[in-house]
Amino acid sequence: MIKKLEKHISEQLSFLQGKKLLIACSGGLDSVVLSYLLRQLKFEIGLAHCNFSLRGKESDQDEEFVVELADSYSVAVYTETFDTKKFAKEHKLSTQMAARQLRYHWFEEIRQDFTYDYIVTGHHADDDLETFLINLSRGTGLKGLTGIQEINELVVRPILPFTRAEILNFAKEKNLYWREDSSNKKADYLRNVLRLNVLPPFKEAAPGVIASLQKTQKHLKDSYSLIEDYLSLVYTLVVQEIPEGYTINIDKLKELPNTNALLYEITSPFGFTDFKAVSELLESQSGKQVFSETHRLLKDRNVLILTEISEKKEEKEFYIKKNQIKITKPFQMELKSIDKIGNITSSTIYVDNDKIDYPLVVRKWQEGDVFFPFGMKGKKKLSKFFKDEKLSLVRKEKIWVLTSNNQIVWVVGYRPDDRFKVDDKTKNILKVTRTT
Amino acid sequence: MIKKLEKHISEQLSFLQGKKLLIACSGGLDSVVLSYLLRQLKFEIGLAHCNFSLRGKESDQDEEFVVELADSYSVAVYTETFDTKKFAKEHKLSTQMAARQLRYHWFEEIRQDFTYDYIVTGHHADDDLETFLINLSRGTGLKGLTGIQEINELVVRPILPFTRAEILNFAKEKNLYWREDSSNKKADYLRNVLRLNVLPPFKEAAPGVIASLQKTQKHLKDSYSLIEDYLSLVYTLVVQEIPEGYTINIDKLKELPNTNALLYEITSPFGFTDFKAVSELLESQSGKQVFSETHRLLKDRNVLILTEISEKKEEKEFYIKKNQIKITKPFQMELKSIDKIGNITSSTIYVDNDKIDYPLVVRKWQEGDVFFPFGMKGKKKLSKFFKDEKLSLVRKEKIWVLTSNNQIVWVVGYRPDDRFKVDDKTKNILKVTRTT
Known part of the structure; x- marks a missing residue:
């Protein structure tokens, strides 16, 4: 399995080579094998373990186990304890969703604070089949069947192509120890039922099912990107931007x-669900309109005009004073003075604190906005930038900008501005991180 | 269930109303309930039962059961015995595939001979989920996940939206009798394993899975047709017909x-599987070529020329003499003098035997071919006809025409010619059926 993983990384995940990897390590079979393998392949690794306090003493023993594993490997280890149930209750989430949110948010913090390049997880092919069936059981579309992403921004899943059986055999062969999570043996979550009762007879009767799933999902991904291409072509043919929205x-x-x-593909991302009413607009008289929770679709001779239902004007600009360390509206964002810059990501940028004027303003982008994309010479219209990035209408509409003196500092989530970047002369670095 | 089916038929399958339906009746739960329901809804029905001789005495008892059921309903019944194993062996098919071919071929014969409008089968939602998982386990693409077709030419599946549980409850409520197929209880076929061991725990843990599958498949079908639209648009943009093939x-x-x-989508239907070699042609020198089993792709400056690897010329025309009753090359086709015409389908037409000249010739269509589409005034170029029918390149290439004096009598599988049709003055009707 070591050779196979080495080959897979060099062929498909070569960007990982020489990088510093933070391993999400529960202490279970998958993450223990992943840690062992990456260490054998001489990666610089650290282990991060979340204690969700869901299984009392057992949770604490898992934590101890991971700490000892890291010690035996002489690598860094990070642990954190969460009150998952409380967080779940406060945010009206299922326990599983809460644990997921807490986990990835904390991993990202550790990654940034200790300058790891990527977070890696031990998801494997059986997880993928389970996820496929879970999505199916809830009702999904093409995208929901394309599987777990092997690379999702800075989270990478190097053993996704391997099956649980392979991983288990390898662990036994190498006499590895791992912790069994007792909750995995309880058939109470759908995932556990699938793992314990549904998939074993399925895999026995159809031994190739995991390989077939991978082949199938490859096809589905190709199909999905063809549809994306088609829709972006359709947008350029039939949709036009206007100051108030789109026609x-x-x-x-x-x-x-x-x-x-x-028409459904174009309008459903704006919350329109009454397919029949929307279709009827095509044939109705001018002036007829249909509403979604957030948008209005108005028939006007040979066009449909799509506009946002107007929010209160005063909510549209959000101010950040000097030395303010966070905002919570329109989203959560943290501002922190630091000494050394790290990686710029979609959620984090670094700016020269002396180049900006307070108060900073967070607002929606507007037609006519221009910025100097980081790393490029010269300026660019935002509308052109979005077009080049192939953003859909809906994503465009959700984009916020951080501005200083009405100059764009950051197209939040996309690209910082070159004018405010940290350079040789910078004395005060401000790290800005969007956290929701 | 009666009311629900009545509603479903009136909303989704209204074309069935007042039609004569041939029910594929095995004697099992599904087809017995289907027969009961359609009779209650006052359809004119007949039962067709295939005895595949696979389970000895049990098979014969099934047949008796269906005959008695038809008698008790005072409706017509048709039975036929097949030597499935022999047919499977001769045609190198699995027993299941052989039974399937024999069944649908024979149903279609009965339908035509006794002038039924549609064949109806008792497939239901659980069958659909099984088929989904079977296709998944073998590796498939988007199309393979879109489910069992409710309407497939003249075969209709009116109870496809209903679950096995609903059907079983209904049968018990009405005190219906049916035959249990003992082979369904043996977990030897993948389908049986799914039905017996895999799906029960899955459905118990995810009770909505069948409804979710239907919702999912609706989305997948929409996605699939978007891809078809996109590809046909791409064809018009990049592909051009030339006498030897396409550029x-x-x-x-x-x-x-x-x-x-x-490029893969365009070329793979012609048997090209070496994706890398095909892609490399885009950048290679003129003259470079790649072969599939049937086709050649040749780089020539800024085009790729796609041509069929030439067959021997003499194989390209096939003659039918007067009173000849069948041909076996290039496909099987039967010719039969009959008294009364039935429905024209994609595989069967009726012509006025006195309007045609022998020998008839079967050949591939050619650029420049013209015909008079049945039911239309005037003539049409075949190339235009295919374009309007949105045929893909590959399907076009496989099309044969039946000709009399080099006039097209039938675009086989698509449309008969108006000039040779049966009318008031016709004395001799020739029924022509493509059977493979």
């Missing part, structure tokens, strides 16, 4: 096959 | 996103 050209839409399905 | 415009293809994926 959809009815005549051009009708020239395309499956007009109603396309 | 693919490389420059135009490169203007589209995911060029390689698109």
Whole structure:
């Protein structure tokens, strides 16, 4: 398995080579094997363990186990205890979703604070099959069947192509120790039922199912990207931006096959769910309109006009004073003076604190906004930038900018501005992180 | 369940109303309930039962049971005995595939001979979930996950939206009798393993899975038709017909996103599987070529030329003499003088035997071919007809025509010609059926 993983990394995940990896380590079979393998492959690693306090003494023993494992490997270890039930209750989440949110948020913190390049997890092919069936059982679309992402921004899953059986055999062969999570043996979550009762007879009767799933998901991913391409082509043909929102050209839409399905694809991301009412607009009189929770679709001769239902004006700008360390609206963002810059990511940037003027303002982007994309010479219209990034209408509409004196400092989540970047002369670095 | 089915038929399958239905009746729960329901809804029905001789005495008892059921309903019954194992061996098919071929071929014969409008089967939602998982376990693509078709030409599955549990409850409530197929209890076929061991715990843990599957498959079907639309758009942009085959415009293809994926979609139906070699043609020198079993792809400056690897010329025309009752090459086709016409389908047409000249010739269609589409005034180029029918390149290439004096009598599988149709003055009707 070591050779196979080495080959897989060099062929498919070569960007990992020479990088510092933070391993999400529960102490269970999968993460223990992952830790062992990455150490054998001479990666610089650290182990991060979350104690969710869900199984009393057993949880604490898991933590001890991971600490000892890290010691035996002489690598760094990070642990944190969470009151998962309380967090779940406060945020109205299931225990599993709460644990997931806490986990990835904390991993990202550790990654940044200790300058790891990537977070790696021990997800494997059987997890993928389980996820596929769970999504199916809840009702999903093409995207929901394409599987667990092997690379999702800075989270990488190097043993995703391997099966649980392979991993187990390897662990036994190498006499590895790991912790069994007693809750995995209780058939109370759907995932556990699948693992314990559903998949064993399925895999026995159809031994190739895991390989087949991988092949199938490869096809589904290709199909999904073809649809994305098609829709972005359709957008350029029928949708036009206007100051108040967008217009959809009815005549051009009708020239395309499956007009109603396309109209649905265009409008459903804005919350329109009454497919019939939306379709009827195509044939109705001017002035007729349909509402979603957030948007309005108005028939006006040969176009449908799509506009946001207006929010209160005063909510549209959010101010950040000097030395303010966080905002909670319109999203959570933290500001911190630091000494040394780390990696710029979609959620974190570093700016020269002396180049900016307070108060900073967070607002939605506007037609006409211009910025100097980080790492490029010269300026660019935001509308052009979004077009090049192939952003959908909905994603565009959700984009906020951080501004100083009405100059863009950061297209939040996308690209910092070159004018405010940290350079040789910078004395005060401000780290800005969007945390929700 | 009666009311629910009545509603479903009136909303989704209204074309069935007043029609004569041939029920594929094994004697098992599903087809017995289907027969009961359709009779209650006052359809004119007949029962067709295949005895596959696979379970000895039990098979014969099933047949008796269906005959008695039909008698008790005072409706027509048709039975036929097949030597499935022999047929399977001769045609190198699995027993299940052999039974399937024999069944549908025979149902279609009965349907035509006794002028039923549609064949109806008792497939239900649980069958759909099983099929989904079977396809998944073998590796499939988007199309393979979109489910059992409710309407497939003249075969209709009216109780596809109903679950096995609903059907079973209904049968018990109405005190219906049915035959249990003992082979369904043996976990030897994958389908039986799924039904007996895999799906019960899955459905128990995720009670909504069947409804979710239906919702999911609806989305997948929509996605699939978007891809079809996109590809047909891509074809019009980059593919051009030439006498020897097709050209693919490389420059135009490169203007589209995911060029390689698109090239794969265009070429894979012609048997090209070496994705890498095909992609490399885009950048290679003129003259470089790649072969599939049936086709050649040749780089020529800014186009790829796609041509069929030439067959021997003499194999390209097949003659039918007067009173000949069948041909076996290039496909099986039967010719029969009959008294009364039935429904024209994709595999059967009726022509006025006095309007045609022998020998009839079966050949591939050619650029320049023209015909008079049945039911339309005037003539049409075949190339235009295929374009309107949105046929893919591959399907077009496989199309045969039946000709009389080099006039097209039938675009086989698609449309008969108006000039040779049966009318008031016809004395001799010839029924022509493609059987493979």
